[in-house]
Amino acid sequence: MSTDTGNDARQQWKAWHEERTETVSAPYGPLALTGTYWIADATEGRIPAIPGHWAVDGENGERGGAVLLTATAADGLTVDGRPLSGTVRLTADKGPAAAARADHGGRKLVVIRREGLWAVRVYDPGSAGRRAFTAIDVFEYDEDWVSPGVFRPYDSRRRVSVRNADGRERGLGLDGELAFTAAGSGFTLQVGVEVDGTLWAVFADGTSGDGSYRFRFLRTPAPGVDGRVTVDFNRALLPPCAFADHFICPCPPPGNTLPIVVPAGERRVLLG
Known part of the structure; x- marks a missing residue:
């Protein structure tokens, strides 16, 4: 790689890192998550620290097609920007937390569904994690980890x-293998294909739990028609659960623990 090309790549990585820091520290970014509450565990439809009555709509009980939220004006809940007094049917929120339909005093109440079970996530801009965050610790950019x-x-x-x-044990969808060379040897990772065609892997390596968080995510661009794609470990990501304990990120599947040290990408969250 020429010096100019290497400098360009380094600058692009620096811009990516700065954008990533802004994203995770945003008012409704992952640092703002203060709880994930499974409706199946809610006693009489009540969720800790959230007003209203929460239940699953549908004949299949917890595996129904939506969540029913019932509240009075005194509860202070809004849905779609309007005060809620009565019952509203909520499906899973698809967009970012900031776009969630339900709100309580500036906290976003995000409805999610995992393997047929429903939960509500609370995102609070005033969370302790967001207040304590100082930076994402990263390894220095190294072009040797691009292949x-x-x-x-x-x-x-x-x-x-x-x-x-x-x-808990949950299912993880896998669509193929990503073959690449690193540290002079060939390896493969099992990956999933995202809606936009990009690849996503959960992996661990010789730094996991010591030089970096216990596992990380790797994303690549969409492969070409011949399957070729650039693998850049400088952009290895911390999973959401590194920022808040209330995420339910999957651990690496069998075969996705690399037998080498990968000193590239994000390492850990730094809190003040």
């Missing part, structure tokens, strides 16, 4: 059971 790779899709999507950050 060509090849995506090899499976004949059909596979689903494996993996432990999640909250200790």
Whole structure:
């Protein structure tokens, strides 16, 4: 790689890191998450620290098609910007937390569904984590951790059971293997394909739990028609659960723990 090209890549990585820092520290970024509450665990439809009555709508009980939120004006809840007095049907929020339909005093109440079960996430701009955040610690950019790779899709999507950050086992969808060379040797990671065609992997390596968080995410651009894609570990990401304990990120599936040290990408969250 020429000096000019290397400098350009370094500057692009620096801009990416700065944007990433702004994203995670935003008012409704991952640092703002203060709780994930499963409606199945709610006693008589009441969720800690959230007013209103929460229940699952549908004949299949907890696996119904929406959540029913009932509140009075005194509860101070709003939905779509209007005070709620009565009952409203909420489906899973698809966009960023800031766009969630339900709000309580500036806290966004995000409705999610995982494997048929419903939960409400609370995002509070005044969270302790957001107040304490100082930076994302990263390894220095190193062009040696950028290499060509090849995506090899499976004949059909596979689903494996993996432990999640909250200790529960959940399914993880995998669409193929990403083959690449690092530290002079060839490796593969099992990856999923996102809606936009980009690849996503959960991986661990020799730094995990010591030089970096216990596992990280790797994202790549969408592969070309020949499956070729650039693999850049300088952009390895901390999972959301590194920023708040209430996320349920999947741990690496079997085969996704690399037997090498990968001193590239994000390392840990720094709190003051």
